[in-house]
Amino acid sequence: MKPRPQDVLVIGGGxxxxxxxxxxxxxxxxVTVFERDYPGAGAxxxxxxxxxxxxxxxxSYALLEEWGKHLLVELGEAAGDDALFEACGRLRLVxxxxxxxxxxxxxxxxxxxxxxxxxLQAESVEALEPQISSxxxxxxxxxxxxxxxxxxxxxxxxxxxxNRRRGTLRHHTRVCTIRRTNRFxxxxxxxxxxxxxxxxxxxxxxxxxxxxxxxxxxxIRPMRGQILVTEQLPRLFHHVISPGIxxxxxxNILLGVSMEDAGFANENTLSVLQTIARGSILKAPILKTACxxxxxSGLRPMPRDGLPILDRLPGYGNVYISVSHNGLTAxxxxxxxxxxWIAEGxxxxxxxxxxxxxxxxxx
Amino acid sequence: MRDSTGxxxxxxxxxxxxxxxxxxxxxxxxxxxxxxxATRAGMGRCQGEGCAHMVAAILSEVLGVPEERxxxxxxxxxxxxxxxGELAATEGELAPGQQDQSSQEAP
Numbered sequence: 001m002k003p004r005p006q007d008v009l010v011i012g013g014g015x016x017x018x019x020x021x022x023x024x025x026x027x028x029x030x031v032t033v034f035e036r037d038y039p040g041a042g043a044x045x046x047x048x049x050x051x052x053x054x055x056x057x058x059x060s061y062a063l064l065e066e067w068g069k070h071l072l073v074e075l076g077e078a079a080g081d082d083a084l085f086e087a088c089g090r091l092r093l094v095x096x097x098x099x100x101x102x103x104x105x106x107x108x109x110x111x112x113x114x115x116x117x118x119x120l121q122a123e124s125v126e127a128l129e130p131q132i133s134s135x136x137x138x139x140x141x142x143x144x145x146x147x148x149x150x151x152x153x154x155x156x157x158x159x160x161x162x163n164r165r166r167g168t169l170r171h172h173t174r175v176c177t178i179r180r181t182n183r184f185x186x187x188x189x190x191x192x193x194x195x196x197x198x199x200x201x202x203x204x205x206x207x208x209x210x211x212x213x214x215x216x217x218x219x220i221r222p223m224r225g226q227i228l229v230t231e232q233l234p235r236l237f238h239h240v241i242s243p244g245i246x247x248x249x250x251x252n253i254l255l256g257v258s259m260e261d262a263g264f265a266n267e268n269t270l271s272v273l274q275t276i277a278r279g280s281i282l283k284a285p286i287l288k289t290a291c292x293x294x295x296x297s298g299l300r301p302m303p304r305d306g307l308p309i310l311d312r313l314p315g316y317g318n319v320y321i322s323v324s325h326n327g328l329t330a331x332x333x334x335x336x337x338x339x340x341w342i343a344e345g346x347x348x349x350x351x352x353x354x355x356x357x358x359x360x361x362x363x
Numbered sequence: 364m365r366d367s368t369g370x371x372x373x374x375x376x377x378x379x380x381x382x383x384x385x386x387x388x389x390x391x392x393x394x395x396x397x398x399x400x401a402t403r404a405g406m407g408r409c410q411g412e413g414c415a416h417m418v419a420a421i422l423s424e425v426l427g428v429p430e431e432r433x434x435x436x437x438x439x440x441x442x443x444x445x446x447x448g449e450l451a452a453t454e455g456e457l458a459p460g461q462q463d464q465s466s467q468e469a470p
Contacts, residue, residue, distance in 0.1 A: 038397045045400055152400055159390070171391045231408050231444060250377075250403075255447075268440055270453070277451035288448035293410055295440050 006030045008342060009187050009196035011175050011210060014044035015151055016327045017202035018158040018169075019335025025165035027343045032194060033167070034187065036174045039155040042204045044327065046298025048227055048246050048254045049151060051085055051329045054117035054143030055092045055242075057106045060353040061307055064330050064337075066115050067350060071332030072149060079157045083150050083249055090146035090240040091125060093283070096136040107141045117143040131236050131284045142239075148246060149328055178213050185318060198342055201313075202322045205264065205301045211321060216313045219359050220323055222264055223302035226272045227256035228280075231291040236284070244276070245284060253290065255280045259302075268295045300325050305362035310334060310354040321356065373421070374414040376407020384418055388425050395419060395436050408444065411436045 008024050010017045013035025021031045035041070051072060053065035069085075076084035094103050107119045120128075122137045159169055170189070177188045178199065185199040201210050205222040232251030240246050244257035257279070258272045273295055281288050301323045303309050308324035322338055324330065337351040364372050370380040379402045387401035395411075395418055398404055404418055405411030411418075415436050423430040441450075 038391060038393075038400075040400060041397075156401070169391075172393060228447075228450075230447070270440075273440070274451060274453060277447050281447060281451055288446070288451075290447045291408075291444040292441055292447055292450060293408055293444050294406070 005184055005195040005197060006032045007196070008032075008198045008200060009034070009185065009194055010200045010202060011178075011187070012042075012202035012204060012206070013039040013155075013169060013171060014042050014202065014204055014327065015040075015154060015331040016044075016204075016322050016324065016334055017200070018155055018162070019331040020200055020202060020322060020338045021167055021169075021335075022158045022162050023332075023335040023339030024342060025162050025167040027339055028166070029339075029343060030166040031162065031168070032196070033162070033169045034173050034175050034189065035169065035171045036206075038171045039159060039169070040152055042206075043298045043300040044151050044155065044204075046227070046296050047151070047225065047300070047326075047328065048244075048256060049148050049248065049328070050090070050146075050240050050242070050246060051149045052090050052092075052143070052146040052240070052242065053329060054090065054110060054115055054146050055103060055106055055141045056110070057102070058307075058353075059109055059113055061330075062106075062110050062115060063113065064308075064333050064350055064354075068330035068333035069145065071336060072154075072329075075154075075157065075332060081153055081157060084153045084157060085147060085149040086249060087145050087147040088239055089142065089144045090242060091120075091129060091132075092141040092143075092242040093125070093132070094138045094140060096138060098138070103141055115143070116145045117141055129237060129239060129241065131286050132241065133283060133285055135282075146240060148240060148248060150248075151328060154328075154331070175210070178210060180214070180316065180319075198318045198320065200320045200322060200338065200342070204323065205299045207301060207321060207323045211313065214313060214316065214319060216315070216356075218309065218321065218323065218356070219304040220301045220309070221261060221304070222299040223325065224258070224260045224262045224266065224297055224299055225256065226258045226260075226268050226276065226297045227254050227295065228273060228276055228292050229254055229294040229296070230287070231293050233290060236286060241283070244280060245287075252293075253287070255287070264299065266297055266299050268297050303359050305359055307359065307362070308334065308354045309356055309359050310338060310351045311356040314356065373417045374402075374404035374407065374411075376409055376413070377403040377405075379404040379414070381421065384421050385425070388422060393422075393426070394434065395422065398422065399436060405436050 007029040056062035072085040
C-alpha cells in the first residue's frame with residue numbers, strides 16, 4: 001500500500017531542509033524530510049558555527065541574514081536554549097593586506113540599512129580583544145549582534161518541533177530517484193515510494209545531482225572547508241574573530257578559513273591545516289601553545305556567484321530548490337520565506353533576489 | 364562513575380551521562396559518530412579514548428548488535444593533542460588515507 005500523499009517532501013536534513021520543514025509544519029502542512037544519514041551530517045554540522053550578517057554583501061543578502069538572525073534569537077528564547085544562538089558579537093579584522101578594502105563601504109551601506117555594525121580603528125580592537133595582534137591591523141568591522149550558533153542544538157530543536165506537528169523525519173533514508181507524475185512528485189528510497197504535492201530539494205552539495213534528474217542544472221560546486229579544534233581553554237576571545245577564530249561556549253576554539261575546490265573529497269590535508277595554524281598564530285600569538293585535539297572538514301555547496309539559490313525549478317510548478325554556502329545565519333529566514341511561498345503561492349520579497357536564473361546570469 | 368547527582372558519567376571530558384547517550388540512540392542515532400555529534404561524548408580532550416568502548420557497549424545493547432561490529436569513532440588528525448605552534452612548523456604529509464586524494468584532479 002502506498003502512503004498517503006504528503007503536502008510537502010523535503011530532501012535534506014541539514015539546517016535549510018529542517019528549517020523549511022519546521023516552518024511548513026507551523027503553517028499546518030504535512031511534511032516528510034528524507035535525510036541520508038542524520039540531521040547535520042553534512043555541511044550543516046561541519047562549519048565554524050558563525051552567525052553573521054554585518055559584513056555581508058550585497059545588501060539584499062545581508063538583510064536576509066539579518067532577519068534570519070532575528071528569528072534565531074526568537075527560536076532560542078522560545079526553546080529556552082541560550083546556547084542555540086549566542087549574540088556574543090563579532091569583529092571582522094581588516095589588515096594592511098586589504099588596503100582599500102571594500103569592507104568599510106559594506107559597513108557603511110549595511111549600517112545605513114539598519115544593521116548594527118560600525119568600523120573600529122585598531123586601538124579600539126585591541127581594547128576589545130587584547131589577544132589579537134596589532135601587527136598590520138588597520139581596524140575591524142564590529143557588530144554586537146552577530147555571534148555563534150550551535151547547529152546541532154538548532155537541529156535538535158527543529159526535529160522536536162517537527163515531530164510535535166504533522167512532520168516526519170526519515171533519517172538514514174537515501175533518496176534514489178525523483179520524478180514527476182501527473183499531479184504529484186514521486187520520491188523513491190531503497191525501501192519505499194512516496195508521493196508529495198510539493199518537493200523541496202535542500203541537499204547541499206547533493207542538490208546538483210538531484211536537480212539533474214529533473215533535467216535542471218544548478219550552477220553550484222562543492223567547496224571544502226577545513227577547521228582545527230583546540231582543547232577547552234579559558235576565555236581568550238570574547239567575540240567571534242573573522243576570519244577564522246571562534247571560541248565556543250565550551251571553551252574550544254574553532255580555527256579555519258579555508259576554501260578549496262577539491263571535488264567531493266572530504267578529507268583534511270596537512271598543508272591547509274598548517275596554513276590555518278600559521279595564520280591563526282599571526283592573528284593571535286597566544287594560540288601558539290594551544291593544543292589541537294581534532295580537525296574536520298565539510299563540503300559546502302558554493303553557488304558560482306556565492307549567493308543562495310532559493311527558487312522553483314523552471315518547468316515545475318511544485319519543485320523548489322534551496323541551497324546556500326552559508327545557510328546557518330539565514331536558515332530561519334529562508335525556512336520561513338520558502339514555507340510561506342509554498343503555502344501561499346507568492347514568493348516573499350526578501351527571497352526575490354535569489355533566483356536560479358539570476359545565479360546563472362551572474363556566474 | 365557517578366557524578367554528585369547520581370548520573371552515570373560515560374564521557375568524563377564532556378560530562379555526558381548514560382541517560383544522554385540512551386536519549387540520542389532513541390532519537391535515531393545509529394553510530395558512534397552520530398552519538399558524538401548529538402551528545403558531545405568523545406569530543407573532549409581525550410577524543411573518545413576513554414568513552415568509545417562504553418558508548419559502543421550501550422549502542423550494542425540497545426541495537427542488539429555485537430560490540431565488535433560497531434565501527435569506532437572516525438579517526439582524524441591529530442592522533443594525540445599537538446601544539447598549534449608545532450603544527451605550524453611541521454614538515455611533511457598526512458598519512459595515506461588522511462591525505463587529499465583529489466589534489467591532482469583539482470583545477
